[in-house]
Amino acid sequence: MSFIPKTGSFEGMKSLNKSAIMNLIRLQGPISRAEIAKLTKLTPPTVGSIVSELLEADFIKEETGFAKSQGGRKPIMLTLNSTNYFIIGIYGSAEVITTVISNLDGEIIYSKDKEVWNTPSEEEFLTMLKECIQDTLDENDLLHSSIIGIGVAMHGLVDPVNGIAIFAPHLNLSNIPIKNTLEDEFSIPVLMENDVRALTLAESWYGKGKDVSDFICISVGRGIGSGIVLNHKIYNGAYNSAGEIGHTIVDVNGPRCKCGNYGCLEAFSSEAAVLERVKRGIRLGRDSILAAEINEDNRWDIEMIFRAAEKGDQLALESLEESGRYLGLAIANFINIFTPSKVILEGKLFDAGDLILSPIRTMVERSTLKSSPGPEAIECSTLGKKGMAVGACTLVLRSLFKPGGF
Template identity: 45%
Template sequence: MTRLPAGSFQLMKSLNRSLILNTIRKDGPISRADIAKKTQLTPPTVSNLVNELLETNLVIESSQGESKGGRKPTMLIINAKNFYIIGLDVGAKSIKGVLANLNADILNSVSLSLSHPLTNALFLNQMDEVVEQLLANTSAYNSDHILGIGVAMHGIVDVTEGASIYAPSLQLRDIPIKAHLEERFKMLVKVENDARALALGEAWYGNGMDISSFMCINIGYGIGAGIIIDGKLHHGDDFLMGEIGHMTIDPDGPVCSCGNSGCLQALAAGPFIAERARKRITEGQESLLAEMVSDLEDITSELIFQGAKQNDALCIDILKEAGTYLGIGITNLIHIVNPSLILLSGGVTKAGHFIFDSLRETVKARGLTEKAKQTKIEEAKLGEHGTAIGAISLLLVEMFATQNR
């Protein structure tokens, strides 16, 4: 039995209904009486609204709770395993799609390599294909149970329009993702920048749960962040908030893909770390890397990490330097945003203590106050599918948010 999708998001726009739904999500299994206590709504109001939620089937009655004398109360839970969301993670090279339930258990996943050169139309076709494959593999579940599609998109995204403003690695601009997918699949679609989506995923399912102000920084091919303040993901005036990869760290540093010199990204992202290793070897420094590849062009940040584990001095130095640059960038961010936690994600974090040690030392040396120096810096929790889970969270915000989470 399912009833939810048609008009369901409008249904939750009632503040009290949404408040009750969120209480059940966070504290379920929970009785009607305890919901009334927690929300300070009157028992008849709770009873009426719970009946409406039971009608949608998004809330169900679970096994009975402990009685404090008298009749055992009926407990309420979210029917998380019976509703699904599609999440897409669009990167420079591929589109990864997942179908997950509301607990973020992944039931299906699909990956499609993007063939370049692309046009907006070709790109949207490939996106359709990923969704179609997920739906085709989903015959066991009724597609009526799917609440919508969340898209975590590389580049700058207009989250209001659900459009990609600029996707530098795809060389595309002004892609009407939301309009296209909603027309094609008749479902609600939400679009967000990939790093911002990942931060949201960490807030809903990862190490950012119940943390009111934190940042999640993704360090891979580029560097981007999602900034959550007072439980809300922020975008700034024109969707640029979190583009920390282009923070200037060294005006005399290497030229970045954006054209400026010495951006954080140009000093610490994967391809630039590899480039620095190549340069040092060409200049005559000895390294195991020279034996690990037949062509210096094949050096990657992953190989540098392997070299460091084998005690190669050049590899260790390069990772340490990357950690120092990241530490400078992160100290700047601590002084601007003052979060209680910073989560790091992405390929470069695989270098573990080779990067984290110098990063933390730098923050400790440069932070303005003792608390700033001690800001918690940890690895993000969601692994390989983190960004896609972030995409899924975009729909949860629509469904559950009372505090804009």
């Protein structure tokens, strides 16, 4: 499906000149037609005609500027009209489907979480995605024609070209035709990426990776993944699976990972690994204020570990520290290979602050070469838990403003 919105006046919206002008207005608006011509090196008549089309389509708006003008008349300035068009972004994790709406500035104006049923079938999962989108359209009273596109950030292995979730490990589903299903249902173009790569894109546009040419973004949750940005471009690898830091082996004698190997980072440092280490300690007779809670139910939350650690619980502290050490080791290996100028960390685990960040930084300090960035290059994401969904929206925004670009 074409990414050109269906309304007649948008025909050809994706043309490179239109995108370039819109992107300039997005980044530098309010900006005059003359400045646009100067910066894009397009002729003033070309700029004038494209600007007229964009105005007619309500993509941009005019306002009287305050800039000095040689003729004495105040120049007419152009800004993005971000109130008429929207993007729907979806983050498909194994536990929750987060649906958001963003405007053209990438600001989230609506967000809703829906719990995923236990082990849904492919059809049930697709039905949930459709319901999430339909609910979002209904609840916000949005015109179908005002939605530029739907972005999907999906956990696991994703084929972004065909929009297929090749393998969603936490749902144990394969080859889910998400793009085709949603496009058939809603007649709105759909773009899809792996969740961490979508997050990495969001970091690059709106987060800690803005204007950073080389960085890695590591997400720790139920699994551990990463996005790699090299020279302002996300690196996908030959099989769209680059960045699987969670399955790099940090101890050949380590515990079994869900992937079947032994000693993967994920088996040491995921949220589940932190919880499991505490449970194991209690089973082995270690003293912990969490011991009383271990039999009550299985819905353990990582925040319970944080609270115990804050109260000085040794077992909780040790579990966080060990996770941090292994994460630090994997990050140091990553740094030695890619020498990024920044490492961005995302995930609830990092809410533990220095309890997890200190061991990471110590390991990075100890294990990276002198020519590499030091531990000060490690920062936490500020996009919050909606980062993946923001990334899903950014996939569509990128297609609109920078087709083929980053």
